[in-house]
Amino acid sequence: MDAVGRTGASFGSPGPFFGRQRELASLLADVERAGLDTIAGRKAPRARVLLIAGRPGSGRSALARRLVSRLAGRYPGGVLRAGLTEPGGRAVPTDETARELLGTLGVAAPPGAGEDELSQLVRESLAGRGILLLLDDAADAEQVDALLPDDPDCLLVVVGSGPLTGIPGVRPCTVAGLDPKAAIELLTTYTGSVRITVDPQAAESVAEECAGQPAAMVMVGGWLAARPQVSVADATRQLRALPEDDEVPQAARPVSRAFRLVHDSLPTAAARLLRLLALAPAGIVDAQIASAVGGCSPDEAHRALEGFVALGVLHREGPLYGVPGVLVPLMRALSETHDKPGEVQLARARTLERAVRQLQSCRAATEPEGSPARTAVESLPRPLRFPDAPAAAAWLELRRPGLLAAARMAVEDGELDTLARRLVAALVRALAAHRGTDAAAGDLYPLHQLVLDVAERRELPREAAAALLNLGDLDARTGRNDDALARYRAALDAGRRAGDPYAVCRAMESVGGAWQELGDWQRAADWYGRALAQRQTRGERADEARLYGRLGTAHTYAGRYGEALRCWRAAVAGYRRTGDLPSQARALSEAARVQEYAGRPEESLRTCREAVEWARQAGDVRLQAALRLRLADTLDRLGDPASARLQRSGAERLLETVDGDGAGGGTAPEGARGAGPEPGPSAADAPAEGSADPAGERRARGSGRRAPGGGGTGTEGAGVARGAIGHGV
Numbered sequence: 001m002d003a004v005g006r007t008g009a010s011f012g013s014p015g016p017f018f019g020r021q022r023e024l025a026s027l028l029a030d031v032e033r034a035g036l037d038t039i040a041g042r043k044a045p046r047a048r049v050l051l052i053a054g055r056p057g058s059g060r061s062a063l064a065r066r067l068v069s070r071l072a073g074r075y076p077g078g079v080l081r082a083g084l085t086e087p088g089g090r091a092v093p094t095d096e097t098a099r100e101l102l103g104t105l106g107v108a109a110p111p112g113a114g115e116d117e118l119s120q121l122v123r124e125s126l127a128g129r130g131i132l133l134l135l136d137d138a139a140d141a142e143q144v145d146a147l148l149p150d151d152p153d154c155l156l157v158v159v160g161s162g163p164l165t166g167i168p169g170v171r172p173c174t175v176a177g178l179d180p181k182a183a184i185e186l187l188t189t190y191t192g193s194v195r196i197t198v199d200p201q202a203a204e205s206v207a208e209e210c211a212g213q214p215a216a217m218v219m220v221g222g223w224l225a226a227r228p229q230v231s232v233a234d235a236t237r238q239l240r241a242l243p244e245d246d247e248v249p250q251a252a253r254p255v256s257r258a259f260r261l262v263h264d265s266l267p268t269a270a271a272r273l274l275r276l277l278a279l280a281p282a283g284i285v286d287a288q289i290a291s292a293v294g295g296c297s298p299d300e301a302h303r304a305l306e307g308f309v310a311l312g313v314l315h316r317e318g319p320l321y322g323v324p325g326v327l328v329p330l331m332r333a334l335s336e337t338h339d340k341p342g343e344v345q346l347a348r349a350r351t352l353e354r355a356v357r358q359l360q361s362c363r364a365a366t367e368p369e370g371s372p373a374r375t376a377v378e379s380l381p382r383p384l385r386f387p388d389a390p391a392a393a394a395w396l397e398l399r400r401p402g403l404l405a406a407a408r409m410a411v412e413d414g415e416l417d418t419l420a421r422r423l424v425a426a427l428v429r430a431l432a433a434h435r436g437t438d439a440a441a442g443d444l445y446p447l448h449q450l451v452l453d454v455a456e457r458r459e460l461p462r463e464a465a466a467a468l469l470n471l472g473d474l475d476a477r478t479g480r481n482d483d484a485l486a487r488y489r490a491a492l493d494a495g496r497r498a499g500d501p502y503a504v505c506r507a508m509e510s511v512g513g514a515w516q517e518l519g520d521w522q523r524a525a526d527w528y529g530r531a532l533a534q535r536q537t538r539g540e541r542a543d544e545a546r547l548y549g550r551l552g553t554a555h556t557y558a559g560r561y562g563e564a565l566r567c568w569r570a571a572v573a574g575y576r577r578t579g580d581l582p583s584q585a586r587a588l589s590e591a592a593r594v595q596e597y598a599g600r601p602e603e604s605l606r607t608c609r610e611a612v613e614w615a616r617q618a619g620d621v622r623l624q625a626a627l628r629l630r631l632a633d634t635l636d637r638l639g640d641p642a643s644a645r646l647q648r649s650g651a652e653r654l655l656e657t658v659d660g661d662g663a664g665g666g667t668a669p670e671g672a673r674g675a676g677p678e679p680g681p682s683a684a685d686a687p688a689e690g691s692a693d694p695a696g697e698r699r700a701r702g703s704g705r706r707a708p709g710g711g712g713t714g715t716e717g718a719g720v721a722r723g724a725i726g727h728g729v
Contacts, residue, residue: 018214019182020063023173027052027067030171031155047133047154049144051164054175056326057215057255061136063175064159068134075155077129080104082147084138086405087283087325091139094146098122099442101147110478111441112471119146127151135159137325141166177212180204186214187232190221195232202233209239209254215326216258218312223262226311235261247333252326259330262311269294270304274313275339276347278331281405283323285314288383289402290321292354293347298383320398345415352410352419354384355403358395359426361385365392366433393434403427404443411450417458424450438477445474465494465503472510476517485514505534509547512554521558525551545574549587552594561598565591581618585611589627596634605634625654 027050052067054060072079082097098118102109107125109118126133126149138144138160145167148156164170178186184203188196196203210216220235239257242264248256263271273294280289290301305321308314315322323331335344357380364373365386377385386392396403407427410420424447431440431447448470455464472487488510495503512527532547552567568591575584588611595604608631615623632647 017062017066018186019178020059020066020175023052023063023175024067024070027063027171027173028070030173031071033171047149047151047156049148049156049158049164049167049170051158051160051170051172052175053160053162053172055161055213055251056137057213057252057324058175058177059214060159060175062214063173064134064136064157068132068157071132071155075130075132077126077131077154079132079134081134081136083136084143085325087280087323087328088278089325089329091143094119094143097143097147101125103442109442111445111474112478112480112483115146122147123150126154128153130154132157138164177210178207178214178217179212180207183207183210183212183217186217187221187224190218190225191232195224199232202231202236205236206232206239209236210258211251211254213254215312215324216254219255219258219262222311222313223258223265245333255326256330259313259327260334262313263334269296270307272339273301273304274308275331275335276344277308277314277323278328278335279344279348279351280323281402281409283325283328284399284402284405285321285323286319286399288354288358289351292350295347295350318398348410348413349416349419352406352416352423355406356419356422356426357384359403359423359430362392362396363426363430363433365389389434396430396434400431400443404446407447407450411454414457417454421451421454421463424454441474441477445471448474461494461498462500462503465491465498465500465507468494469503469506469510472514476510476514481514481517485511485518488514501534501538505531505538505543508534509550512550516554516557521554525554525558528554541574542578542580545571545578545580545583545587548574549590552590556590556594556597561594564594565598568594581614582620582623585614585618585620585623585627588614589630592630592634596637601634601638605631605638608634621654621658625651625658628654 030050031048050067052060052064068079080101082092082100084092084097086092094115095113095118098115098121099109101122102118102125105125107121109121113121128151130151130153131149132155133147133149134157135144135147136159138158141164144156144158144160144164148167158164158170163172177183184196184200184207187203187206206220207217210220220239224230224232224235238261242257242260244253245256263274266274273290273296276293277285277290279293285305287298287302287305290296290305291298294301294304296304305314305316309316309321313324313327315324360373361377361380361384364371364377366389367373386395404427407420407424410416410423413420428444428447431443437444448467452464452467452471455461455467468487468491472484472491475481475484475487488507492504492507492511495501495507508527508531512524512531515521515527516524528547528551532544532551535543535547548567548571552564552571555561555564555567568587571587572584572591575581575587588607592604592607592611595601595607608627612624612627612631615627628647628651632644632651635641635644635647
């Protein structure tokens with residue numbers, strides 16, 4: 001197992017490894033050294049922590065990777081990696097890191113869960129696995145402590161700039177510049193041995209000017225490699241001729257001067273592109289992003305990126321390039337000096353627009369040939385299109401960290417809110433299309449929160465209502481019903497301010513669903529009734545019928561069987577008027593169940609048979625089978641086991657037909673479950689005798705069934721993305 005966190009931890013300082021033998025030996029010895037708990041005969045309560053401390057550019061990450069490669073074989077659970085600081089300097093929140101680690105471990109993280117819950121889940125998931133965890137570029141001890149495994153068989157290697165105050169037992173190793181011999185060996189890999197041999201003193205001077213820092217040595221080496229006729233002494237002179245930047249800390253000046261040496265030697269267009277790469281979200285770049293940033297063709301951008309790799313100012317991994325975090329502040333500082341604010345904003349807008357178009361194409365790849373979505377993207381340039389759905393899915397998975405970072409940065413910027421909203425909507429659609437709303441829920445939750453942030457900042461109540469509904473749905477799916485209720489109430493207020501009848505009706509119904517999940521059947525019925533009145537006013541017959549079903553469910557749970565039966569009959573009549581035969585059959589089956597609960601088994605039997613007939617006319621084989629199984633249960637209770645066996649046998653034959661040819665519909669789940677889209681009790685939830693559990697409350701709470709999203713059936717399937725997309729976000 002080898003994972004890379006979303007912050008681009010794999011884009012460290014690749015290439016040859018020089019020196020650091022003393023530091024490496026010290027770290028390996030620390031792993032072997034017994035801790036105080038072991039000496040005292042106690043088992044250590046947590047994983048051992050090794051800290052590699054040094055300034056960015058000092059080669060600290062390269063040393064950590066070398067150490068991990070030496071130790072990986074000792075840890076059967078493999079290696080997990082995560083970067084705790086983005087190249088732009090943003091400390092990655094613990095919940096984001098935890099989600100990435102959990103995803104790599106194959107553990108589902110509840111969407112919207114807080115840092116404490118996710119941190120605990122990470123620690124529980126790491127326990128007993130014997131994992132080596134590498135946390136690169138830690139901003140502070142709190143980031144590390146939240147992810148520290150409670151397992152002495154794990155090892156935590158942390159890369160940071162300072163001490164981890166507050167974490168006991170940390171064994172630090174401080175990294176400074178390379179010694180002169182190792183620094184010259186590193187330089188030789190770029191210049192060749194001849195230029196070093198003819199002037200070894202000049203090579204020592206370069207190492208001294210760079211303070212032995214590998215990041216600076218690599219850039220000077222790349223600069224010399226691009227100029228085979230230039231002597232090493234010339235590099236020293238040019239480094240010394242560069243003006244001092246008083247705003248750069250003394251310890252960071254060697255890297256700053258080396259970067260200026262490279263930047264100032266580039267052609268104007270290439271230097272401008274290099275500066276603007278600081279705009280790359282999460283420091284992740286490809287030819288398409290560079291093309292948008294620089295306003296050039298993808299081929300020109302690709303050649304420029306390859307040149308930057310040779311110069312040591314970018315790192316390459318597969319089709320992606322990484323901007324070293326140590327260089328991002330330097331790029332930004334030069335951009336402020338050389339580039340007009342309007343040009344930078346235009347580059348940012350081009351980058352977002354290209355991402356939106358690629359995401360639209362990515363989603364369209366999941367649509368059938370000839371569909372409107374596929375037709376719409378045919379006009380896009382070929383580099384923005386995908387040959388098929390697997391290629392689009394692979395692109396989305398690879399670019400997902402950068403796309404999520406782009407959405408967050410666009411919203412935080414606040415200057416391009418229209419583009420930011422389009423990007424978030426396109427990303428939501430693409431993730432839902434390729435991964436499904438449930439699998440993508442962890443990413444969708446923060447995206448909907450971004451929509452809400454923009455909507456509140458721009459005073460857009462319609463979009464705020466959509467985002468709140470989506471967030472409430474995700475809260476409800478993970479059992480945070482109180483949070484969901486608060487979201488739905490806020491969505492109702494926003495929908496009313498916007499004059500949006502869809503949002504108002506949806507929010508009312510969702511409030512009812514949340515109260516139902518909380519076991520307050522009276523409030524649930526009240527809110528369903530309000531939503532029903534709104535639907536009736538608008539003449540939305542299909543939604544009326546569905547809401548009658550939800551009312552019937554609430555009354556059934558509360559034991560008000562007379563009210564429940566009237567509601568289900570109204571639902572049957574509504575579905576009959578709309579011509580929805582499968583839903584009519586399901587509603588009849590629910591009415592039959594209520595009659596059985598009310599102690600009227602003969603009426604229940606007749607109603608259930610009628611439901612079977614309507615399911616037959618609808619051609620829904622699975623629904624027929626489910627209803628016949630329910631009919632068999634009723635016959636058993638009426639003392640007619642022979643007829644019950646016939647019904648079960650018929651149901652089995654129907655299911656064999658479905659399993660044999662894959663036809664016959666799939667509206668109802670197997671057995672007697674799922675006899676309707678309404679979240680009412682299923683046949684499996686029914687008590688053994690019709691008179692048992694008359695209030696239905698124990699059954700409702702114990703069944704574990706939920707009205708999906710709290711928002712009512714009919715919206716399920718569109719999933720979390722529906723509200724934001726349907727509201728034009």
